[in-house]
Amino acid sequence: MKLLIDFFPILLFFIAYKLAGIYVATGVAIVASAAQVGWFWLRHRRVETMHLVTLGLLVFFGGLTIALHDPIFVMWKPTLVNWLFAIAFLGSQLIGQRTLIERMMGHAIDLPTVIWSRLNLMWTVFFVLLGFANLFVVYVWSGFYAAQQTLIGATGDAAIDLSTCAAVYADHLLALCNAAQAGEEIWVNFKLFGMMGLTIAFVIAQAFYLSRHMPDQPDPKETV
Numbered sequence: 001m002k003l004l005i006d007f008f009p010i011l012l013f014f015i016a017y018k019l020a021g022i023y024v025a026t027g028v029a030i031v032a033s034a035a036q037v038g039w040f041w042l043r044h045r046r047v048e049t050m051h052l053v054t055l056g057l058l059v060f061f062g063g064l065t066i067a068l069h070d071p072i073f074v075m076w077k078p079t080l081v082n083w084l085f086a087i088a089f090l091g092s093q094l095i096g097q098r099t100l101i102e103r104m105m106g107h108a109i110d111l112p113t114v115i116w117s118r119l120n121l122m123w124t125v126f127f128v129l130l131g132f133a134n135l136f137v138v139y140v141w142s143g144f145y146a147a148q149q150t151l152i153g154a155t156g157d158a159a160i161d162l163s164t165c166a167a168v169y170a171d172h173l174l175a176l177c178n179a180a181q182a183g184e185e186i187w188v189n190f191k192l193f194g195m196m197g198l199t200i201a202f203v204i205a206q207a208f209y210l211s212r213h214m215p216d217q218p219d220p221k222e223t224v
Contacts, residue, residue, distance in 0.1 A: 007192075007196060010191060011192065012029065013026070013028060014191070027062070029058060030058055033058050033059075036055075061076060069159035070158065075144075078130075078131070078134045078191060078195065080131070082127040082131035085123075086123075092120065100123075109210065109214070115213045122206065134190070142187050144184050147182075151173070151180050154173060155169075162184055
């Protein structure tokens, strides 16, 4: 249930993008994140730091995307969120008696300190790599940034709505706009399916790692 709530703004962003383009989707994501924070506070009378950080970055970078009509700002948001998480996990490794992952899971699992430390470092590395993966998709794999810059250079217009390519451009400009739009869509799909899939895969790998270090449970027959 919690995982579903955490991905709620991303899911609404994806749906809104398919229906109305990235600028409407960004506005929807901002509203959804604010609603997520409000719902959590009403239910628990507290707010999770992760939700507040995500909302703050989304309002800032999403606001820039909407105001300047440039998707690159909202595309950077997932990277910055993941890198902030990495800093938080690494900071807990260096400061304090317990790592962040132990504070989150220690009430349910009893593990040696060295295992908590390794697990915390694994999460740190995962968040760093996930942030780089997002940038790789934006700048390399999707071809979005190169196509967008070529289109801007050809039209002299930095505020382009890629969802209106067919209505605005023709011939080679239409081809450039379609290429940029296709790259943008690849990133949107990665933001939902790619990041969620990588996170789930990492959690499963973490579960296997934890199973190797869980203390053995006593055989009920031996206690009789």
